[in-house]
Every structure is written in C-alpha cells, then in structure tokens.
Amino acid sequence: MTSVVTAGGISVTIRGPVLDESETVLDRLVSDGVPGSLASRNAKLWGPDAAALAARRLGWLELPETSRSPADLPAGPAGEARDRGLDRVVLAGAGGAAVAAEAMYRTHFRDGAAPAELVVLDTTDPHEVSGVLAGDLHRTIVAVVGESAEADSLRRVFGRAFAEAGLDGAELAHRFVVVAEDGSALAEAAGEAGHRLVPAEPDVDGRYGALGARALVPAALAGVDVAALLDDASRLLAVLRQPYDNPALALGAVLASSALGTRDKLVIADHGSGLHGFAGWAEQLVGGALGKDGRGLLPVVVESVDAPGFELTADLRRVILGSRPDEPGAGREAGVTVAGPLGAQFLLWEYAVAVAARVLGVDPFDEPDTGQSAESTAALLRSEEGTAPTVVRRPPELVSGAVEVHAGAEDALRGAQTLTEALEVVLESVPEGGYLAVLAYLDRRGDAAAAGLRPLLAARAAKARRHPAPVTFGWGPRYLHTVGQYHKGGPRNGAFLQVTGAVTGDVPVPGRPYSLGELQLAQAFGDLRVVRSLGAPAFRLHLRDRAEGLAQLTEALA
The missing domain is CATH 3.40.50.10490 (Glucose-6-phosphate isomerase like protein; domain 1)
Known part of the structure; x- marks a missing residue:
C-alpha cells in the first residue's frame, strides 16, 4: 500500500505497514481539530502545563x-x-x-x-x-x-x-x-x-x-x-489548516505513531534531495522537541541509503529525503519519503514535530534537561580544584598508542587489553533496544575523519549484537544544543562514547578566566558527569595526537 500526500510544493509518500499505523493517529488528529487549532496558534494543544510557554513560542507559524x-x-x-x-x-x-x-x-x-x-x-x-x-x-x-x-x-x-x-x-x-x-x-x-x-x-x-x-x-x-x-514556505503555509491533503499533518502522524509504537528510532537518509545539511537540522528538531519525560523519537542521521545502520529492524522507522515521491532505486521500500524545497521542508518538519509532540503528550518548546550540562560545565570552570585541566589528569584505564581509554571505573572495561577489545566493550554496553551516541569534541574541519567512526561502529554493532544498535554521531559542543535534550530527557537506553583531543595551540578568551580549550573540556566533562549520574554507560577516548589517534581508531574498527 502507498499513499502520496502532495500540497504546497511538498510530497510525503507513506508505504507499507506504516500507512495503517499512521492513519489511526491521523484520524484522531483530524477529529480533534488539530490542523485548525495549530494554524490559529492555540497554545492549549499540548496541555495546560505547556500553555504558558507555548503562547510565547508559536511565532514560527507566521x-x-x-x-x-x-x-x-x-x-x-x-x-x-x-x-x-x-x-x-x-x-x-x-x-x-x-x-x-x-x-x-x-x-x-x-x-x-x-x-x-x-x-x-x-x-x-x-x-x-x-x-x-x-x-x-x-x-x-x-x-x-x-x-x-x-x-x-x-x-x-x-x-x-x-x-x-x-x-x-x-x-x-x-x-x-x-x-x-x-x-x-x-x-x-x-x-x-x-x-x-x-x-x-x-x-x-x-x-x-x-x-x-x-x-x-x-x-x-x-x-x-x-x-x-x-x-x-508560504506555499505550504497556505495548506496547513487543511485536515486532508496536508503533508505536514501526515508526516506528524507518522512520527507520532512510530514513537508510540515499537519504532522509536527515526533513521534519516538523503537520497538525491539536494538539501545539503538539512538532515542535521531535522535531527536537532526531532531529538530536542520530542525527547523528554522519558519519551521521544531518536533521530539517527546516516550517510546514505547504503550506509550501515539504515537496515530496517524492529525498532527503526526510515525516512528518505528525496527529490521526488516516486524516487526509484535503493531505499524505495522505506516507510516514508519526503520531497520538496528547503524553505517548505523547514516549515513541514516544524509543524509535523509539533503535532507529534501533542500525540506523545510532551511540550515541544521546553528544554527541561539541557541546563544540567551547562550547570555542570559552569561548576567545573568555577572550581579551583575541579577545572577541566585538573580532571583530565586522572589516569586512563587503558592506553594504546595515541589513544587513552577512560571508562570511569577500572572494571568498566571488563579486562579489555587492546583498543579493539575496549571498543567491543563499548558496543556491548548498549542497553537492549538502546543506542550508542558518538560525541566528538574535535575540529569539524581538521578532524573530519572522526565522522567516519559512526558507520564503522554501526557495521561492527550489526555483527556483534543479535539486535543491532543504532549509532549516532555528533560534534561537541554542537550536540548539546541539538540532541543533548534527548540524551538526558528521552528514554534511558543510551550509551555514550566521547572523543576528546590534545590541544597543541590554545586560544584565550578575553575577559574570561579560561581559554577555549579549557571551556571545551569543561563542556565535555560536564556532560559526561550528567549522563553518568543518570546511570548511562559512558566512555571517553582521549587522543594524545589527533590525526594518529583517529587513524588508530579507524584501524581498530576496520
């Protein structure tokens, strides 16, 4: 079965069993009058507790x-x-x-x-x-x-x-x-x-x-x-009040039905859409707006429809960003394909996620858990004996060439003697039905090879586990403002692998008692403290030499 909803320059194609699942939610949204209420900026859509903040956060609709x-x-x-x-x-x-x-x-x-x-x-x-x-x-x-x-x-x-x-x-x-x-x-x-x-x-x-x-x-x-x-965006705005032929409402029903059911991981792959960098923006919206109160939908951005981790498993919902709804080729059998220009896509996803938040019963505009990492960072920078440079001197549990492995406790590595064995321990630590988040506090340009760790770990996870765990990747501290809310507020089934690197040339911050390197380490350590305090498995790899360390990690995972 296939349904194509096209209006306002956007096409949302829904295929297979996801169509039946989402239609039930869609009917409920229509009967509740959600399209008209949201278009009219009704702040009560997400419940009385969320109304005050929602009233100050609905300007995006205009x-x-x-x-x-x-x-x-x-x-x-x-x-x-x-x-x-x-x-x-x-x-x-x-x-x-x-x-x-x-x-x-x-x-x-x-x-x-x-x-x-x-x-x-x-x-x-x-x-x-x-x-x-x-x-x-x-x-x-x-x-x-x-x-x-x-x-x-x-x-x-x-x-x-x-x-x-x-x-x-x-x-x-x-x-x-x-x-x-x-x-x-x-x-x-x-x-x-x-x-x-x-x-x-x-x-x-x-x-x-x-x-x-x-x-x-x-x-x-x-x-x-x-x-x-x-x-x-204006062309799509004109149809958002409609109960039917509304692609944003249809996508919202898909997201909500996935999060309510067993498919609580949303794998996003681009397949010729031409929207470069958009998947990363959708990731921050889905993760941050929905990941709270122990609920949510984990966004997993993969490199392509052929990348490790795109395979359909019991807890994944796949979304393809395409150039047209009937896009042929790899991944066509995926649950959802979304096609349309960038401006309309921004509005489409904002509306869809707001709709999904109503169904999930969460406030899409608050960020109740993001402040924990910021507070932990500030505490590290204020403490004379707890600044980031002091904390980093704690001995690692394992050293392999240019890579230090910090596990938080000696027994956390379970006797691993090599870097490959340590990485296997990291993968084995992912809870059943959970995910592994790779978080790189490095140079997005100079250390770009770090992004290649995601597909390598995803491929190894698929072989090492009976139920493959999805692997996400984020640059630090960017992810603190994007999916960091999900990490702390979503389901407690994540494991975390931080990667930090030696600083060979620091930059002082005028008017502040710290440098950029010290601030960066405090942000990394502050977030690590928080996820560990929540009981999540959390490891840190420190690269004594960035290029050499990344090469070692790549070799260990090959």
Missing part, C-alpha cells in the same frame, strides 16, 4: 510572512557588507539556527559560485577556531547569534583578533552583526559596542527558528536568496 519585513530581512546589512568588501561571513552561535543557516548556504550554493563564504562556528575547539582566525580578517564580518557560551566566547575572541589586525573605532564595531531580542543582555552589549543589531523574534526559539532572523541574517549576509526560501 515567519514565512513576517520575516519579509525590512527589520527582519537583512538586505541592508548584506548589501553594506559586500560594498565594503566583506565577503567572508563567520556565524558565531549555537543551536538550531546555526544548523539551519549552514543548510541554507550549502543547499543554495551546492554547485558553487557563492558571492560570499559562510563559516559556521558553533564550537569551542581551539584548533577549529584558530583555523578560521588564520583566514583573511580584512574580508571578515561576524554574525553573533544568541547568548550561548560559544557565541559569547567567539565574540570576544574575534573582537580581540580584529583589534590586533589593526581595526579600531567604527570599523571594528561594524565588523559585527548581532541577532538578539530587544532588551536582552546581548542586545545591550551590541548597542554599547556600536554593533549593527537585528532584532530576533521574541516569540520564536532557536529550535523552531529556521525561518526567523537568527538563521536568515547570517544566510543573507552570505548571499542566500532568503526571499525564495520564504516563498516556498
């Missing part, structure tokens, strides 16, 4: 239209920057908005010929930041988005770097465009420094803000045609 106003659509700053020869845009921020802006840029200029370069820095890794600082600062403008520790530290680091490059006064001030809510501490700091301020929507958060100022400003600065994105 962004395809409201983001067109001159205050929100930054044609002015973009034109001014290029007139001044500033064609290198650094996004300093974290969370869904940063991932969305990166997807916009990579998709819009997937064939090259971009008028400006966009560099997304949602990291505290000193190697990665140093690499960006080594670029041409005289062509660089920095978009500061949000008030995360990453954004604050990077704003300070680039301010000093610009000053050392000979910029001062108005020229230095104009090298920053700040996106923040009016009245916020960041907005006030921007005003005092003379930076250009673009107001962020007060009723939209970063997770649901793909079509808001937080994502559109840096994308527009880099030359993305954000008006076209909004046009595509």
Whole structure:
C-alpha cells in the first residue's frame, strides 16, 4: 500500500505497514481539530502545563510572512557588507539556527559560485577556531547569534583578533552583526559596542527558528536568496489548516505513531534531495522537541541509503529525503519519503514535530534537561580544584598508542587489553533496544575523519549484537544544543562514547578566566558527569595526537 500526500510544493509518500499505523493517529488528529487549532496558534494543544510557554513560542507559524519585513530581512546589512568588501561571513552561535543557516548556504550554493563564504562556528575547539582566525580578517564580518557560551566566547575572541589586525573605532564595531531580542543582555552589549543589531523574534526559539532572523541574517549576509526560501514556505503555509491533503499533518502522524509504537528510532537518509545539511537540522528538531519525560523519537542521521545502520529492524522507522515521491532505486521500500524545497521542508518538519509532540503528550518548546550540562560545565570552570585541566589528569584505564581509554571505573572495561577489545566493550554496553551516541569534541574541519567512526561502529554493532544498535554521531559542543535534550530527557537506553583531543595551540578568551580549550573540556566533562549520574554507560577516548589517534581508531574498527 502507498499513499502520496502532495500540497504546497511538498510530497510525503507513506508505504507499507506504516500507512495503517499512521492513519489511526491521523484520524484522531483530524477529529480533534488539530490542523485548525495549530494554524490559529492555540497554545492549549499540548496541555495546560505547556500553555504558558507555548503562547510565547508559536511565532514560527507566521515567519514565512513576517520575516519579509525590512527589520527582519537583512538586505541592508548584506548589501553594506559586500560594498565594503566583506565577503567572508563567520556565524558565531549555537543551536538550531546555526544548523539551519549552514543548510541554507550549502543547499543554495551546492554547485558553487557563492558571492560570499559562510563559516559556521558553533564550537569551542581551539584548533577549529584558530583555523578560521588564520583566514583573511580584512574580508571578515561576524554574525553573533544568541547568548550561548560559544557565541559569547567567539565574540570576544574575534573582537580581540580584529583589534590586533589593526581595526579600531567604527570599523571594528561594524565588523559585527548581532541577532538578539530587544532588551536582552546581548542586545545591550551590541548597542554599547556600536554593533549593527537585528532584532530576533521574541516569540520564536532557536529550535523552531529556521525561518526567523537568527538563521536568515547570517544566510543573507552570505548571499542566500532568503526571499525564495520564504516563498516556498508560504506555499505550504497556505495548506496547513487543511485536515486532508496536508503533508505536514501526515508526516506528524507518522512520527507520532512510530514513537508510540515499537519504532522509536527515526533513521534519516538523503537520497538525491539536494538539501545539503538539512538532515542535521531535522535531527536537532526531532531529538530536542520530542525527547523528554522519558519519551521521544531518536533521530539517527546516516550517510546514505547504503550506509550501515539504515537496515530496517524492529525498532527503526526510515525516512528518505528525496527529490521526488516516486524516487526509484535503493531505499524505495522505506516507510516514508519526503520531497520538496528547503524553505517548505523547514516549515513541514516544524509543524509535523509539533503535532507529534501533542500525540506523545510532551511540550515541544521546553528544554527541561539541557541546563544540567551547562550547570555542570559552569561548576567545573568555577572550581579551583575541579577545572577541566585538573580532571583530565586522572589516569586512563587503558592506553594504546595515541589513544587513552577512560571508562570511569577500572572494571568498566571488563579486562579489555587492546583498543579493539575496549571498543567491543563499548558496543556491548548498549542497553537492549538502546543506542550508542558518538560525541566528538574535535575540529569539524581538521578532524573530519572522526565522522567516519559512526558507520564503522554501526557495521561492527550489526555483527556483534543479535539486535543491532543504532549509532549516532555528533560534534561537541554542537550536540548539546541539538540532541543533548534527548540524551538526558528521552528514554534511558543510551550509551555514550566521547572523543576528546590534545590541544597543541590554545586560544584565550578575553575577559574570561579560561581559554577555549579549557571551556571545551569543561563542556565535555560536564556532560559526561550528567549522563553518568543518570546511570548511562559512558566512555571517553582521549587522543594524545589527533590525526594518529583517529587513524588508530579507524584501524581498530576496520
């Protein structure tokens, strides 16, 4: 059986048994009047306890239209920057908005010929930041988005770097465009420094803000045609009130029925959609909005429909991002195929996840568990004897060449004597029906080989276990703002493998008593403390030499 729901430029194709499962949920959503209520911004859809926050977080439903106003659509700053020869845009921020802006840029200029370069820095890794600082600062403008520790530290680091490059006064001030809510501490700091301020929507958060100022400003600065994105979203917006022929409602029913049933892992693979980087944005939305109160849907982004981990098992639901609903070839038998342009896809998934949250009985807009890691990080940075450099001196349970294995307790490695044996212990520690999250606090560019650990571990997991465990991958600290909520608030069936690396050239943070390297380690250790306190198996691999250590890990898993 196959059902194709097409409207507003989007097609959602549902095949096989998932159709029967989702139709029951869909009928319930229609009978409850959910499409009309959500389109009317009814804050009570997620229950009385969630109503107060939802009332302040439903602005995303109107962004395809409201983001067109001159205050929100930054044609002015973009034109001014290029007139001044500033064609290198650094996004300093974290969370869904940063991932969305990166997807916009990579998709819009997937064939090259971009008028400006966009560099997304949602990291505290000193190697990665140093690499960006080594670029041409005289062509660089920095978009500061949000008030995360990453954004604050990077704003300070680039301010000093610009000053050392000979910029001062108005020229230095104009090298920053700040996106923040009016009245916020960041907005006030921007005003005092003379930076250009673009107001962020007060009723939209970063997770649901793909079509808001937080994502559109840096994308527009880099030359993305954000008006076209909004046009595509507007076509879908027009059909979201419909109870039928509503692809967003259909996708929401699929997500909800999967999470309610046995298929609580959502494997997402791209198959020629042309939406580069979008799967990562969908991952942060699904994981962060639904993973709480012991419930949720684990997003598992894989490299392709042929990648290890895409195979259909009892607890996986597969979603293919395609170019058309009848896309032939590998993976066509998957449960769901979604096709359509990027702007509409953002709105489609935001709506679908909000609908699924209602069915699951969770608030899609709160993040009750993300603060634990931030508090743990802050405690490490405040303590004179508990700073990250002190904690890291704890002896490892195993050393193999350039790789240290830290398991938290000597018996946690179960007598493993080699790196391969230690990695087998990590895989065996995954609870039945659970997952393994690989979390790399490294340089996304210089240590890009770390991402290759996911398919290698997934392939080995498929051979080593009777029931293969899905393996996810995230860069730290990016994942803290994306799927970190699921790790702490979702079902307690995860195991965690952190990868940290030696710092050979640190970067001080002006006005702060720590460096980027110390902040990065505190973020890693802070999150490790939290997941261990929740009883989850958690291991850390520390690379004494990053390149050599990654090569060793690859060889051990081959």
